[in-house]
Amino acid sequence: MQGLSMMKQQQLSSLLVAVAAVLLLGLAGAAHGGGRKKLIVSRSEDEPCKKMTVYYHDILYSGNNTANATSAAVTKPAAALSLSHWKNGTFFGLLVVFDDLVTEEQALSSEPVARAQGFYFYDKKEQYNAWMAFSLVFNSTAYTGTLNLMGADLMYEKTRDISVVGGTGDFFMSRGVATLSLVAYEGTVYFRLKMDIKLYECYVAA
Numbered sequence: 001m002q003g004l005s006m007m008k009q010q011q012l013s014s015l016l017v018a019v020a021a022v023l024l025l026g027l028a029g030a031a032h033g034g035g036r037k038k039l040i041v042s043r044s045e046d047e048p049c050k051k052m053t054v055y056y057h058d059i060l061y062s063g064n065n066t067a068n069a070t071s072a073a074v075t076k077p078a079a080a081l082s083l084s085h086w087k088n089g090t091f092f093g094l095l096v097v098f099d100d101l102v103t104e105e106q107a108l109s110s111e112p113v114a115r116a117q118g119f120y121f122y123d124k125k126e127q128y129n130a131w132m133a134f135s136l137v138f139n140s141t142a143y144t145g146t147l148n149l150m151g152a153d154l155m156y157e158k159t160r161d162i163s164v165v166g167g168t169g170d171f172f173m174s175r176g177v178a179t180l181s182l183v184a185y186e187g188t189v190y191f192r193l194k195m196d197i198k199l200y201e202c203y204v205a206a
């Protein structure tokens with residue numbers, strides 16, 4: 001009896017090794033540029049495997065800025081709900097689609113590093129509050145590929161964290177957290193967010 005179960009265990013473990021090898025080969029093959037990459041997982045919160053700070057510029061279409069605007073509301077706020085708690089309105093139900101410039105420094109005119117492509121919508125009756133999902137699309141000499149971000153944008157917090165849920169290309173299978181803060185705005189036509197991005201899982205050239 002014991003001999004039999006030993007044999008089963010050996011067969012099982014060699015099967016597991018074979019499955020793991022196939023999975024590893026598959027991952028390496030899918031990595032960007034065909035080169036081998038290996039996973040680095042950060043061991044502590046203050047030691048991300050990669051970090052960067054970039055600035056997101058949202059220029060909203062206001063009716064007469066067609067050439068300059070990079071985002072637009074595509075739904076009307078649900079007036080009854082939007083105005084239910086505050087006479088100025090909270091934009092509840094308003095969805096904005098954007099293809100926004102992302103730069104290295106604060107100024108809108110500074111070096112572009114990526115586009116942020118996605119949407120946000122306002123989701124609270126009582127106050128301004130949003131939820132967003134977008135890709136940072138990189139196509140420069142420094143990076144190509146995408147980072148995909150999503151989460152609650154708790155606008156009343158000075159800083160708020162959203163998740164980096166994945167990536168492609170130079171950011172193959174990346175995960176982490178982006179800390180957002182509002183650093184400038186002009187009425188309802190423009191705002192700028194600082195994004196501190198920290199990755200805790202990175203694939204790097206092996």
Ligand SMILES: *[C@@H]1O[C@H](CO)[C@@H](O)[C@H](O)[C@H]1NC(C)=O
Pocket residue numbers: 062063064
């Ligand atoms: C564009 O519209 C805004 C109000 O929405 C107005 O303040 C501004 O003067 C207009 N600009 C031009 C160039 O017409």
Ligand SMILES: *[C@@H]1O[C@H](CO)[C@@H](O)[C@H](O)[C@H]1NC(C)=O
Pocket residue numbers: 088
């Ligand atoms: C709300 O609207 C009133 C005028 O209707 C204005 O005086 C007030 O500044 C507005 N509040 C905010 C926070 O915009």
Ligand SMILES: *[C@@H]1O[C@H](CO)[C@@H](O)[C@H](O)[C@H]1NC(C)=O
Pocket residue numbers: 139
């Ligand atoms: C990326 O940049 C190259 C070179 O500037 C350009 O030819 C290509 O169309 C760009 N790709 C995208 C997806 O923007």
Ligand SMILES: *[C@@H]1O[C@H](CO)[C@@H](O)[C@H](O)[C@H]1NC(C)=O
Pocket residue numbers: 059068108186189190
């Ligand atoms: C585009 O919009 C931004 C933000 O409102 C503004 O600073 C800039 O002057 C505008 N550019 C043009 C060409 O209108």
